[in-house]
Amino acid sequence: xxxxxxxxxxxxxxxxxxxxxxxxxxxxxxxxxxxxxxxxxxxxxxxxxxxxxxxxxxxxxxxxxxxxxxxxxxxxxxxxxxxxxxxxxxxxxxxxxxxxxxxxxxxxxxxxxxxxxxxxxxxxxxxxxxxxxxxxxxxxxxxxxxxxxxxxxxxxxxxxxxxxxxxxxxxxxxxxxxxxxxxxxxxxxxxxxxxxxxxxx
Amino acid sequence: xxxxxxxxxxxxxxxxxxxxxxxxxxxxxxxxxxxxxxxxxxxxxxxxxxxxxxxxxxxxxxxxxxxxxxxxxxxxxxxxxxxxxxxxxxxxxxxxxxxxxxxxxxxxxxxxxxxxxxxxxxxxxxxxxxxxxxxxxxxxxxxxxxxxxxxxxxxxxxxxxxxxxxxxxxxxxxxxxxxxxxxxxxxxxxxxxxxxxxxxxxxxxxxxxxxxxxxxxxxxxxxxxxxxxxxxxxxxxxxxxxxxxxxxxxxxxxxxxxxxxxxxxxxxxxxxxxxxxxxxxxxxxxxxxxxxxxxxxxxxxxxxxxxxxxxxxxxxxxxxxxxxxxxxxxxxxxxxxxxxxxxxxxxxxxxxxxxxxxxxxxxxxxxxxxxxxxxxxxxxxxxxxxxxxxxxxxxxxxxxxxxxxxxxxxxxxxxxxxxxxxxxxxxxxxxxxxxxxxxxxxxxxxxxxxxxxxxxxxxxxxxxxxxxxxxxxxxxxxxxxxxxxxxxxxxxxxxxxxxxxxxxxxxxxxxxxxxxxxxxxxxxxxxxxxxxxxxxxxxxxxxxxxxxxxxxxxxxxxxxxxxxxxxxxxxxxxxxxxxxxxxxxxxxxxxxxxxxxxxxxxxxxxxxxxxxxxxxxxxxxxxxxxxxxxxxxxxxxxxxxxxxxxxxxxxxxxxxxx
Numbered sequence: 001x002x003x004x005x006x007x008x009x010x011x012x013x014x015x016x017x018x019x020x021x022x023x024x025x026x027x028x029x030x031x032x033x034x035x036x037x038x039x040x041x042x043x044x045x046x047x048x049x050x051x052x053x054x055x056x057x058x059x060x061x062x063x064x065x066x067x068x069x070x071x072x073x074x075x076x077x078x079x080x081x082x083x084x085x086x087x088x089x090x091x092x093x094x095x096x097x098x099x100x101x102x103x104x105x106x107x108x109x110x111x112x113x114x115x116x117x118x119x120x121x122x123x124x125x126x127x128x129x130x131x132x133x134x135x136x137x138x139x140x141x142x143x144x145x146x147x148x149x150x151x152x153x154x155x156x157x158x159x160x161x162x163x164x165x166x167x168x169x170x171x172x173x174x175x176x177x178x179x180x181x182x183x184x185x186x187x188x189x190x191x192x193x194x195x196x197x198x199x200x201x
Numbered sequence: 202x203x204x205x206x207x208x209x210x211x212x213x214x215x216x217x218x219x220x221x222x223x224x225x226x227x228x229x230x231x232x233x234x235x236x237x238x239x240x241x242x243x244x245x246x247x248x249x250x251x252x253x254x255x256x257x258x259x260x261x262x263x264x265x266x267x268x269x270x271x272x273x274x275x276x277x278x279x280x281x282x283x284x285x286x287x288x289x290x291x292x293x294x295x296x297x298x299x300x301x302x303x304x305x306x307x308x309x310x311x312x313x314x315x316x317x318x319x320x321x322x323x324x325x326x327x328x329x330x331x332x333x334x335x336x337x338x339x340x341x342x343x344x345x346x347x348x349x350x351x352x353x354x355x356x357x358x359x360x361x362x363x364x365x366x367x368x369x370x371x372x373x374x375x376x377x378x379x380x381x382x383x384x385x386x387x388x389x390x391x392x393x394x395x396x397x398x399x400x401x402x403x404x405x406x407x408x409x410x411x412x413x414x415x416x417x418x419x420x421x422x423x424x425x426x427x428x429x430x431x432x433x434x435x436x437x438x439x440x441x442x443x444x445x446x447x448x449x450x451x452x453x454x455x456x457x458x459x460x461x462x463x464x465x466x467x468x469x470x471x472x473x474x475x476x477x478x479x480x481x482x483x484x485x486x487x488x489x490x491x492x493x494x495x496x497x498x499x500x501x502x503x504x505x506x507x508x509x510x511x512x513x514x515x516x517x518x519x520x521x522x523x524x525x526x527x528x529x530x531x532x533x534x535x536x537x538x539x540x541x542x543x544x545x546x547x548x549x550x551x552x553x554x555x556x557x558x559x560x561x562x563x564x565x566x567x568x569x570x571x572x573x574x575x576x577x578x579x580x581x582x583x584x585x586x587x588x589x590x591x592x593x594x595x596x597x598x599x600x601x602x603x604x605x606x607x608x609x610x611x612x613x614x615x616x617x618x619x620x621x622x623x624x625x626x627x628x629x630x631x632x633x634x635x636x637x638x639x640x641x642x643x644x645x646x647x648x649x650x651x652x653x654x655x656x657x658x659x660x661x662x663x664x665x666x667x668x669x670x671x672x673x674x675x676x677x678x679x680x681x682x683x684x685x686x687x688x689x690x691x692x693x694x695x696x697x698x699x700x701x702x703x704x705x706x707x708x709x710x711x712x713x714x715x716x717x718x719x720x721x722x723x724x725x726x727x728x729x730x731x732x733x734x735x736x737x738x739x740x741x742x743x744x745x746x747x748x749x750x751x752x753x754x755x756x757x758x759x760x761x762x763x764x765x766x767x768x769x770x771x772x773x774x775x776x777x778x779x780x781x782x783x784x785x786x787x788x789x790x791x792x793x794x795x796x797x798x799x800x801x802x803x804x805x806x807x808x809x810x811x812x813x814x815x816x817x818x819x820x821x822x823x824x825x826x827x828x829x830x831x832x833x834x835x836x837x838x839x840x841x842x843x844x845x846x847x848x849x850x851x852x853x854x855x856x857x858x859x
Contacts, residue, residue, distance in 0.1 A: 014707050052549065057529035058512050062471065070427055089530075096531040096688070097512030115433030116628065116664045117590035119678055153513060155472055156436035158590035159249045159286025168474075170252035 036116035040078070042067050047082045057083065057093055061100060070101045098153075106141040108186050111165045118162040122176075126162055126182025127151060129176040133183060146190055147183070203839075204639070207365075210490045211499045213378045216369055230278075230295040230359055235547075240275045243293040244360060245284030247443050248436070249474050249597075254306065255290035261309040266317075275317055277750060281444015283358035284598035288328060293340065293358070300340040301326040331594050331616055341632040344719055345595045348613045352576070352584050353560055354600045357444030362479050366487040369443035374492055376566035380455045381500050388459040389415060392562065395570035396582035401427055401518070401555030402633065402659045403580070403735070404648040408551050413458040413542040416507045422462040424453050425546065425553045427523060428469035428476070431515040432631025433682065435662030437586040438556035440598050442469070442476035445560065446483035447750075449729040450493065450506060452559030455566065460552060465506040466594060468527050469524075471513065480508055515686035519734045520553045522688065533690045534734035557586055559725030566799060577603030581647035591665040592619045604645040607637065622667040630659025632679045632686075633739030635746025636672060655746040657739070671768035672751040673758055676744045677705040683740035697728040701744065708755065710771040711762040722748060770815050773830050779805040781827035788819035788828060807841070 046063040050056040060079060065071050071094050080087040094100045112118075112127050132151050134142040141148045157163045160172025171182055210216055226294045227788030228234040230241055242248075244259045262277050288302035292312070299322055301312065308326055314322050320847060328343055329336045337343045351357075360367035368374070380388050414422060426449060430438040442449065453465045469477055484506055487493040495503045509527045516522045517532040520541050526532035545551020561583055565573045576583050581603040587610065590596045594616030600608060607627060611617065618624050626636040629646075635656035637644075644650050648658050666675065684698040704721045707713040725741035725748075732738045748755065757763045764772040777788075777797075784804035789797040796813040799806030808819070808828075820828045 055509075055529035056526060058511055058526065059529075062510055062512065092531050093529070096533075097514050099513035116631070116662075116678065117434045117596075119433075120591055120664065120666060120670055125391065142366050153431065153472065154433035154435070155248070156430070156439045157249050157286075157589075158434050158436060158588060159289065160252055161590060161596075163252070170248075172249075172252050199667075 005037055025173075031129055039067050043075070043078070045083075047079070053154065057085065057090065061090075061094060065100060070104050072102060072104075092136070104141075107146050107190065108148070110147050110149045111152040111155075112149070112152040112161045113153075113155050113157070113161070113165075115158060115161075117158035118154075121161040122161040123151075125176050126164060126174055129179050130164075132184075146187065207486065207489045209515055210369075210492060213375070213498070214379060216374055219366055219369045220372070223366045224581065225359070227370045232296050232298050234296055237296050237633070238274070240297070241278050241295045242275060243278045243280045243295065243358065245281075245283050245289060245291040246279040247286075247357075247440055248473070249282070249286035250289035250291060250380050251475065253289045253303075255304075257306045258290050258292065258304050259307060261306050262313070265309055265313040266774055269313060269318065271317060273315070274705065278361050279281065279363065281357040281362045282397075282440040282598055283340075284354065284440070284496050284600075285343075285595065286350075286597040287595050291358075292326075296323075298340070299338050300328060300343065302328045335572050345597070345599075345616065347615055348601070348609065349599050350576075350584055350602055351600050352564060353441070353448075353557070353586060354444070354598070356448065357440060357598075358764045362444055362446055363482045363486075365447060365490065368445070371449055371576050372567055373563070374451055374499060376450050376563035377454050377458075377492070379566055379680040380458060381498055381502060385415060385459045385461065388455065389500035391570045392459070392565060395565045395573040396580075397558065397561055397565060397573070398581060398648060399555055399558035400561070400585070400660065402630065404468050404658060406733075407554055407558050410542050410554070411456060413540065414462075414550040415554045417543060419550055421464070421547075421549050423459050423546045423549060423551040424457045424460070424462045424465040425523070425541075426453055426465070426467040426549055426559055427518065427520065427553050427555045428467055428661060429511050429518045429523060430471075430473075430556070431518045432570075432633075432660050432662050434590050434628075434664045435631060435660050436588045437598060437661045439473050439476050440588075441556050441560050441586070442473070443479050446476075446479045447487065448560040448563055449480075449556055450483055450487055450581070452554075453506060454493065454497070454504050455562050456552060456554065456559065460550070463503050463505070463554075465504065466509050466527055466546075467506060468509045468512045468517070468523055469512060471473075472511075476507065484508070514688070515682075516688045516734070516736050519736055522734065523553060524551065531688075533688045534736075536733060539856075542787055550571050555632060557661070578645060585661055585825075587646075587661045587663050589663045589665065590613050591663075592622065592670070593617070593665040594619055601646075603647045606643050607641040608646055608824045610646065610663065611642070615665065618665065618667050622669065625666070625668050625670055625673065626666045626675075626680035628656075628658040628664040628666065628675070628743075630664070630739075631662050631744070632682050633657060633742055634736065635742045636666070636675065636750065637746070638750040656742070660724070669766055669768070671764055671766035672747045673705065673708055673764075674755050674766075674768050676747045677702065677709055679743035679765065680705055680740065685734065687736065687740075691731075691733035691737060693728050694733065697724060697732070698737070698740050700724060701741065703845075705744070708758045709764075709769040711758065711769075712796065715759060718748075718759060767831060770827065773815050774810060775813055775815065775817075775820060775828060775830050777808060778827045778829055782806055783825055783827070785824065787822050787824065791818045791822040793818065821857065 046060055050060055064075055070077055076090045076094055077087050078137060080090040112123055114123055116122055134147055136149060140150055157172060162174050163172045244384045245255055259277060266275050285291055290304050292301040292304045304326055311323050315323050315391045322338060327336045327338060340346050354464055356371055389408055389411045397407045398404040399407055404846050417838055428438055457465055467480060493505050511517050514532045517526045519534050522532040522534040524541060524545055541551045541553055543550060574582050584600050584602050586600045588598050599614050624639055626638050628636050637656055641654050651658050680698060680702045684702045687694045687698055689695045701724055704717050728741050729738055757765050762772055782805035784802045786801045794812050794814050797806050820830055
């Protein structure tokens with residue numbers, strides 16, 4: 001009995017949405033992205049949809065990652081609380097699956113396919129070249145926060161190997177020399193958006 | 202295309218009415234129509250063609266048709282995969298039956314004005330055979346298609362996968378209607394007699410699984426479709442889901458009726474967004490017309506299907522791991538028995554069948570188990586879909602009867618090896634399979650023959666490798682994959698694959714001793730025998746098969762510190778061809794470790810092998826192609842005449858894009 005009350009208290013404490021950190025405030029100013037509160041409201045809607053259904057944790061986490069961009073500890077704790085699952089279990093699932101990330105990602109996700117067909121057609125050279133272009137060593141995200149480069153499991157576009165995706169867009173039959181041009185497209189696009197945004201403000 | 206006016210389908214009569222209504226469209230595309238007033242332009246919308254911008258082509262088509270006021274006469278149809286991914290985007294014009302490939306947005310103008318308005322074939326967009334240069338207008342004349350038997354894929358590239366009516370027009374859901382008129386035991390009996398074996402890799406008889414599940418006297422049971430196609434280089438299931446999703450739904454529904462399940466799930470990889478979309482549309486449409494839901498076709502049988510998304514874990518293709526993941530937990534396997542057919546989802550009897558297996562089920566009932574049994578070979582019946590990739594001319598998706606030889610698949614359908622290179626091996630079965638050398642190319646491809654030669658059918662991925670691929674490096678690649686994907690639950694797999702990988706890394710870096718070879722083999726057998734699930738048990742297969750057929754390559758790496766294929770970076774040597782060097786100094790400037798010395802305008806420059814880190818920058822930067830890379834150091838005198846090696850270096854490994 002006593003434990004149950006304790007748990008409830010713990011729940012009440014946790015429900016308060018944590019205040020924004022300085023970087024988040026800065027980020028908010030720069031972009032027109034949704035605020036943190038809005039994100040939690042969106043997450044609540046997802047949680048409501050799957051309430052009482054068995055085995056929907058992975059689906060909820062997919063949605064949460066779409067809303068937040070990644071799954072920081074506080075989001076994991078929030079999901080655990082709302083779904084009445086131990087945080088350890090949520091964290092166990094998050095860390096088990098490679099598609100879930102616990103660090104913020106860059107604006108564009110660059111995924112280089114490392115399936116066998118891509119590998120034998122030089123995918124590792126694509127990764128090396130990307131790392132060189134974006135000056136990445138151990139980290140995955142470029143310092144300007146624009147790109148996160150990761151290798152991915154086979155995306156099944158083997159006929160066009162080697163392949164990489166930038167967000168939803170697929171680039172196939174790649175040559176290391178093509179990469180500068182592809183990245184530039186996104187860099188320019190971003191510069192354009194930023195300019196527009198500054199003009200508005 | 203939005204599907205209009207969907208009314209409930211409650212009987213075979215209703216199904217027939219839909220079929221009759223939509224059959225003319227299908228007949229037109231099959232060249233069987235008598236009334237040829239309409240033209241259909243089929244645009245492949247599978248993942249590969251979409252990647253090569255087929256949707257831009259489709260939009261441009263719609264735009265141009267509108268411009269020329271042709272919308273009434275010409276319809277643009279979004280289809281599933283034609284299989285010829287190498288030549289995407291594919292556009293097929295019916296009833297003229299003209300097959301266009303590599304169609305770009307800029308070509309649409311020509312296609313509309315020349316073909317659709319003037320009735321002339323656009324020659325330059327036709328396919329031509331790479332060896333003979335022969336141009337083909339018709340799909341069936343192209344050798345790639347000519348040698349196939351497309352039964353399971355009959356709807357892929359023909360119907361709009363987002364329209365249930367077109368599936369019904371192709372006799373879809375009639376198999377279900379027929380099965381619902383029989384006793385569940387008879388349904389199972391026919392699947393057993395057909396000889397259908399699991400297409401996911403193991404080859405377990407599908408009917409047997411159903412039988413076990415049907416015998417469990419429990420009220421709730423489940424049907425799960427395993428669409429977690431994780432083998433790198435395999436995309437059969439994806440193409441079926443994208444091109445003919447209703448076949449899978451129909452197969453699942455028949456299975457559910459046979460075992461007495463009322464709920465099914467499709468566990469699909471999150472990496473396949475198009476497949477997930479198509480499945481969602483298909484399920485919604487089936488629900489709308491009552492082919493899923495309560496009292497299907499006015500019987501007492503009710504069944505519904507939901508989608509479960511994976512999140513990037515290869516081990517979830519293993520059935521017990523998949524069950525855990527479908528329940529929202531970590532995808533770790535558990536020991537069997539109890540088998541999922543006895544205790545599966547939430548402890549209830551569950552059958553787990555692969556996408557392709559389930560798509561075969563309607564076929565068995567439509568054509569009869571006797572017919573099905575007659576396809577393929579005695580122990581492996583039916584056809585099999587393979588995805589071909591790697592160093593082959595025609596990459597893509599094919600379907601052939603079981604028992605077809607590898608040679609037919611690779612040379613007759615696949616068009617042989619790219620460029621002037623020679624075949625080295627074909628890898629089947631992904632990380633669980635093995636590499637098959639040339640000597641066995643005439644072996645029939647079926648479950649048992651492949652097992653005999655140390656590989657396995659797997660889900661059907663075929664990756665062709667040529668002389669430039671290092672088999673030790675390939676073994677290392679697969680073990681690295683298995684190591685990375687090992688869930689960590691059992692020690693042989695978790696620690697064993699790690700040690701296995703370390704040995705392979707030593708070999709590819711030229712740091713291994715002869716004893717390592719023995720250790721490698723011993724450890725591989727230990728992992729195979731002691732691991733908990735299929736992932737660990739089969740992880741050493743790539744090592745064992747390459748050791749068996751390409752032992753000399755291992756020996757070359759260990760004893761001579763030499764990589765015959767010129768792939769393993771640490772074993773390569775860079776050299777300046779003295780006669781070609783013009784002394785520009787670009788290489789020395791580009792070198793990050795000051796390994797190149799020389800004086801400007803006083804060729805040749807020299808590379809110090811002790812300082813060289815083999816990054817390849819100099820080779821890429823040299824304007825005169827005067828730097829060569831090879832497996833062995835070549836004496837300066839002969840280096841000058843080694844042009845072949847030079848070309849080889851430029852097109853091998855790193856700079857591959859041929």
